[in-house]
Amino acid sequence: MSSSAETSVFIFSYGTLQDQKIQEELYGRTLSGHQDSLSGYILSTINLPENSLEQNTYFIAEYTGNPNDRITGFCYEITSAELLITDAYEGEAYTRKSVRLNSGRMCLVYTKA
Numbered sequence: 001m002s003s004s005a006e007t008s009v010f011i012f013s014y015g016t017l018q019d020q021k022i023q024e025e026l027y028g029r030t031l032s033g034h035q036d037s038l039s040g041y042i043l044s045t046i047n048l049p050e051n052s053l054e055q056n057t058y059f060i061a062e063y064t065g066n067p068n069d070r071i072t073g074f075c076y077e078i079t080s081a082e083l084l085i086t087d088a089y090e091g092e093a094y095t096r097k098s099v100r101l102n103s104g105r106m107c108l109v110y111t112k113a
Helices: 020-027 080-090
Strands: 008-013 033-039 041-047 057-063 070-079 094-100 106-112
Touching (some): 008 033
Parallel strands (some): 008 106
Antiparallel strands (some): 041 057
């Protein structure tokens, strides 16, 4: 974290934000986090051809409500300023929601709109 006075939030990543190269590009640092999971969601894919020259199909969390459905990923602590960067990175195809992970931690996750 860049400043102890800055507000922090937790985000749940199930895709590209787990990539250390992307973390360095977005935040200028590598995030530390812990593995967690989110029930009631499945991973779908979304095609975003304008986002990258290297990749245009991305994972997106889709709510099912089925407690047997589960997504595994990582929970990271980021600053409120980094959250704004993350919002811009994820773009309009994703909606940010507050959820409770299976560990019990409240976390923000980017889902299908």
